[in-house]
Amino acid sequence: MRPEFLEDLGHGIYAIDTGFQQRPRFDAAYLVVENGRAAFIDTGTNHAVPRLLAALTALGLTPACVDWVIPTHVHLDHAGGVGLLMQQLPTARVLVHPRGLRHMVDPKGLWFGALAVYGEAEMERSYGRLVPVPAERAEASFDAQVLLLAGRPLRLIDTPGHARHHHGIWDERSRSWFTGDTFGLSYRGFDADGRAWILPTTTPVQFDPDALKATVARLLAAEPVAMQLTHYGRIGGSVAEVKRLAAELLAQVDEMVALALSLREAPDRHDRLKGGLLHGYLARIQAHGYPGDMAAAADWLGPDAELNAQGLQVWLDRPAG
Known part of the structure; x- marks a missing residue:
């Protein structure tokens, strides 16, 4: 029996509710599985790591089956758990936007930046202490990079607008993008008649509306049938529906x-x-x-x-x- 926080989205893609802020279906990590090999896309915080490992077990996988951990960007609700998770994955590598690489290897800047906003008690409660990723296990992505997961191509592109350290991941098999925060937020509680509602996120500190519009246009050029959002889940279902959501977002x-x-x-x-x-x-x-x-x-x-x-x-x- 699969845990309730694990959702099968088809095409070997699974959404994991990370439980962030004790809000259900608020923050997702994704697990992509191909021929017994796996990649995590976003991880949530340190507190999500037990769920990520439990998801592997529920799918009959071991930590050694994970080849890649790919945060869409280094905001802590997306990448705060990367270092701790990597301690449990003996063969995995981290692939991160080049502007975010140094923050995965040395997360002190992330920690102190967030600490100034939230205070130490809230940081401990929501995120836990950040764990660095060994430099030899982390690498920077590049625009139009194609990564093969057991032969399955995952294409990464630079997707600024929400943050300058943001990349998106295209999965040809499902014809969907893993968008992090670039394609906004869509909470399942606001679905109506099977249709998603969406809103942009300008979370500090790098919002750039012109860059965001250019990014959305680039995402749409692939004619995706779905978008996989960190907040939250798979939306779309057709090229036309994704375009409707993009128009609402913009x-x-x-x-x-x-x-x-x-x-x-x-x-x-x-x-x-x-x-x-x-x-x-x-x-x-x-x-x-x-x-x-x-x-x-x-x-x-x-x-x-x-x-x-x-x-x-x-x-x-x-x-x-």
Whole structure:
């Protein structure tokens, strides 16, 4: 019997609910399996590692079956558990965006940057102590790189916009992208009539709307039938549905940018940004057909409004050029 946190998505792809922040179906790691060999794409935090190892066991695999660990980017909800996981995988290598490689080998910068925001108690609770990856077991990806997993091609491309240290992974077998945060967030609780709802994420500190739009266009050029999001799960089902989701995502990017620019000089800018974003999210899920309690929806989406407000403020204050 498979654990409830492990979901079979077909084509040898499995989503693992990492349990981050004790929020169900909020943060996913992916396991791709081909002819008895495996790759993890994103890991969640240190606290997710027991689930990742349990997923291997449930599928009849051992830690020695894992060839690659591929974080989409080095934000801690995606890559915080990489070092600890690698201690349990005797033959695996880490493949990370070149701008993120040094942070996997020496995570002190990641730790202290997050520590300044969250404080030590929250860091320990949410992430645990970061473990470095031995330099000889980590390498940088490059744009258009093709990695073979037991002969199965996985193509990596540079996908800036959410972060400059972000790459996406194309799986030809399933005709889907593993998008990390580049293609936004889509929580299953807001699905309506089998259709996903999506929102962008501008989490600090490297949001770039023009780069994000170019990245989305590049993802769509492959005509994907699905996107595999870290937050959360597989969305799409057809080329047309993926395009609909992309249009929704990009429309919101434009709205967020317009809101931020209108509040650039406002003395209460953060609060108004946060409030405006949350109001927009709630209006959109209602229009989407979400039938649930709006107060509960506001509680769920409130953290995203907070982080996106922070990200937009960093973008507003970034020097031109």
